[in-house]
Amino acid sequence: MSASRSGGTIRAGIVGGTGYTGAELLRLLAQHPAVELVAITSRGEAGTPVDRLFTSLRGRVGLTFVEPAAARLERCDVVFFATPHGVAMSQARELLAGGARIIDLGADFRLRDAAEFERWYRVPHACPELLAEAVYGLPETAREAILRARIIAIPGCYPTSVLLGLLPLARLERERAGAVDWNGLIADCKSGVSGAGRKVEAELMAGEVSDNFRAYGLAGHRHQPEIEQQLRAAAGRAVQLTFVPHLVPMIRGIHATLYVRLEAAAEQDLQQLYERFYRNEPFVDVMPAGSCPDTRSVRGSNVARIAVHRPSRNLAIVLVVEDNLVKGAAGQAVQAMNIAFGRPESEGLTQIALLP
Numbered sequence: 001m002s003a004s005r006s007g008g009t010i011r012a013g014i015v016g017g018t019g020y021t022g023a024e025l026l027r028l029l030a031q032h033p034a035v036e037l038v039a040i041t042s043r044g045e046a047g048t049p050v051d052r053l054f055t056s057l058r059g060r061v062g063l064t065f066v067e068p069a070a071a072r073l074e075r076c077d078v079v080f081f082a083t084p085h086g087v088a089m090s091q092a093r094e095l096l097a098g099g100a101r102i103i104d105l106g107a108d109f110r111l112r113d114a115a116e117f118e119r120w121y122r123v124p125h126a127c128p129e130l131l132a133e134a135v136y137g138l139p140e141t142a143r144e145a146i147l148r149a150r151i152i153a154i155p156g157c158y159p160t161s162v163l164l165g166l167l168p169l170a171r172l173e174r175e176r177a178g179a180v181d182w183n184g185l186i187a188d189c190k191s192g193v194s195g196a197g198r199k200v201e202a203e204l205m206a207g208e209v210s211d212n213f214r215a216y217g218l219a220g221h222r223h224q225p226e227i228e229q230q231l232r233a234a235a236g237r238a239v240q241l242t243f244v245p246h247l248v249p250m251i252r253g254i255h256a257t258l259y260v261r262l263e264a265a266a267e268q269d270l271q272q273l274y275e276r277f278y279r280n281e282p283f284v285d286v287m288p289a290g291s292c293p294d295t296r297s298v299r300g301s302n303v304a305r306i307a308v309h310r311p312s313r314n315l316a317i318v319l320v321v322e323d324n325l326v327k328g329a330a331g332q333a334v335q336a337m338n339i340a341f342g343r344p345e346s347e348g349l350t351q352i353a354l355l356p
Helices: 020-030 087-097 114-121 139-148 157-175 223-235 270-277 326-340
Strands: 010-015 035-041 078-081 101-104 151-153 185-191 241-247 254-261 284-286 304-312 315-322
Touching: 010 020, 010 087, 020 035, 020 326, 078 087, 078 326, 087 101, 101 326, 139 157, 139 326, 151 326, 157 185, 157 223, 157 241, 157 254, 157 270, 157 304, 157 315, 157 326, 223 241, 270 284, 270 304, 315 326
Parallel strands: 010 035, 010 078, 078 101, 101 151, 185 241, 284 304
Antiparallel strands: 185 254, 254 315, 304 315
């Protein structure tokens, strides 16, 4: 497949550009040397210049929000969906027929089982026949598939952190069956408030979030089946995960603390295992032994930082930090786009983290 229908420049459209993820996509794509932004949709902001809503983009984005029906997305080489579940699947057939690729930052194509999707998202899947060809777009595991994909499902922000933290152990399980106790995985994860999206809800108000810290989703979180699906595929066996997300009083960032009981892997050098697994990955940084990465070290960047600890012979504790809006969403989507269109994988994504 050629790089794009426009001879090298990638013509990109965004559906749902008024949320935090949409704004982050705009920030990254506006400075990408191979991308031309063609259209950005919003029903509520149709007719509003993008830089009036997001003044940070003044002088960089000259588009105006348009109604979805007027966007002419068929002109695009790639269409990003920065929308709640249900939107991408309702437009997928038409866009694919027109030759566009779809990169969905929502949940419509993450789960391969239509019944499982309906169970967790309370709506029948609109195009279940496309689930089999959709590629789960974690670049570190799916480069070849992304290159050929028409539909790329960008992992959720929590799943990105948990999967990156556990994939080296899944590889070890493939090589040495029984290395890990896959029935007792614990993912204790914290996220900044932007992970909930740009919406008005009482529990997301500053007076509720500031100086506060709480768990949520203990009855069942939609990201759990996604994580378990990918771990089963990676480890080649059943897994059981206890996943507890928390909301912390910060805007950006995810901190995942993963607890793993070791079995036959007791003598394995875990630091060496992780360094070897990620040695050629441009956006995964395995930190020196004894490190404790913090979320501000990745703020605004597409980098995930990982540290692995072994407080006892049969216990591994893996720490993962990422920016939920970048490596956990928009940055990973741009990374996948680069791969899909044969561009350098790091193109447009080399920003250094913001400090403080």
